[in-house]
Amino acid sequence: MATSTPYPIPPEAPAPGELRRVRWWQRRALRVAALVTLLALSGLVILALVREQTGTEGFLVGLGLATVPVPLLVAAFRWLDRVAPGPWRNLLFCFSWGACAAALVAIVANSFAIRWIATATADPGSADTLGATVIAPVVEESAKAAAVLLVFLFRRRDFTGLVDGVVIAGVTATGFAFTENILYLGNAFVTDQLSRESGLASVTAATFFVRVVMSPFAHPLFTVLTGIGFGIAAALSADRHLLRRVLLPVTGLLLAMGMHALWNGSAVFGQYGFFTVYALFMLPVFGLLTWLAVWTRQRELRTIRAELPVYTAAGWLTPPEPYALGSMRARALARDYASYTWGKEAARTVAEYQAYATSLAFLRHRGRRGRAGADFVVRERELLDLLWERREPARPALAYAAGATAPAARPVPYPAYGHPPYGHPPHGPAPHPYGQAPYGPSYGQPQPYAAYGYPAYDPYR
Known part of the structure; x- marks a missing residue:
């Protein structure tokens, strides 16, 4: 009696006359060129906007200080991805999207929303608070999630599980934080230059300590929640779990927005609100997600040994x-x-x-x-x-x-x-009944490596 295979049977190849002609807008080279052009134009615009706000000297200082955490964060995500490393072009796209396209969308949308709220309410103070706690988390996390969605849709072979989602989302957020840090550190430097004669403490040093030393992982931590949603969805069957594959990324995005809003609104909770949220919420969540990522990495190694x-x-x-x-x-x-x-x-x-x-x-x-x-x-x-x-x-x-x-x-x-x-394999062992292949000269017994044509290992050589 024939047994059914648990694996799907590939469809038959269509006849030559049935092959669909590729339209000009479907060509891969054209899509790549359009994407590169979009990112390049976004980069030029964001460069002009940041330089306009900080000045040339402030921009250069902000650029130098904002670069400090980037190699460490990227190296951490690459270490996590070492079991099944994704292509560099995916990570380069994600970092560029976060630093250019997502940052540009965030600056333009946040500025427009805050101005509109200030005009409508005639209260600039409340507009800034509402913009930081409500508008910014929604706009920024949606802009960063767009990169994860694009890789999920168009690089599906490179997006297979939770680790891929964490790495792609984390690198995208690292690029976004890089541009944002240039802006904040550059503005802090300009403030220091203007208040040099007043003897005030260095705003640049305080900004660097908070954004680069204490919380360089903040933006990656938010967006990783979105990446986890996409990563779990990628591991599910497309035929049997369609609803879950839609709801999981949306849930992850909503969690990222909520965590981002709590972080931005920590200053509203009083004098020690920032440190309270940092110690009681940010650090525990960071530790939990780090443990989850490392555990998943070890599970991948166990899967390799088992399969x-x-x-x-x-x-x-x-x-x-x-x-x-x-x-x-x-x-x-x-x-x-x-x-x-x-x-x-x-x-x-x-x-x-x-x-x-x-x-x-x-x-x-x-x-x-x-x-x-x-x-x-x-x-x-x-x-x-x-x-x-x-x-x-x-x-x-x-x-x-x-x-x-x-x-x-x-x-x-x-x-x-x-x-x-x-x-x-070509010229390999003869076909055998399923489950009865010998491992070596004596089935089931460990053999010296010389039995397979390799020199024996000498620990003293």
């Missing part, structure tokens, strides 16, 4: 690889080994091998849970072919790394679930 042994049994991978690919220490050691032995080109090949193997593990994990797309089989075969092309430097490097980090590692039994991997 890849099925490809070992079929001959696509060697027994040491699932463990080595599921350990960040072993991954780094494999790249170092390849670089030392064969050069930087081999190290890049090993890094590509690790990235493709990670994508393969996540793809199979989604497929086993019924969340794979219609192109599951095609994508699986594509990733397996990419791995096979890079196996020469990657296999010995990963075997060495596995031996150095876990000399007593034992092969994981072949899981008895789901759909077997696509075929067998």
